[in-house]
Amino acid sequence: MVKTVRRGDKTLFVCEICGLAYKEKEWADKCKSWCREHEGSCNPEAAGHAEPPGT
Numbered sequence: 001m002v003k004t005v006r007r008g009d010k011t012l013f014v015c016e017i018c019g020l021a022y023k024e025k026e027w028a029d030k031c032k033s034w035c036r037e038h039e040g041s042c043n044p045e046a047a048g049h050a051e052p053p054g055t
Helices: 025-037
Strands: 003-007 010-014
Touching: 010 025
Parallel strands: none
Antiparallel strands: 003 010
């Protein structure tokens, strides 16, 4: 499961391992799976879909 947070009027889905936030739950799930398997690295494909911090 990924964490759901509100930023302003947006609902974002957050990888509980690395903290990257996504508009789409699918990308947060992919990110979390990658983080579990590859400790200390981020999936470049998923990270490209992450929301900038503070948005």
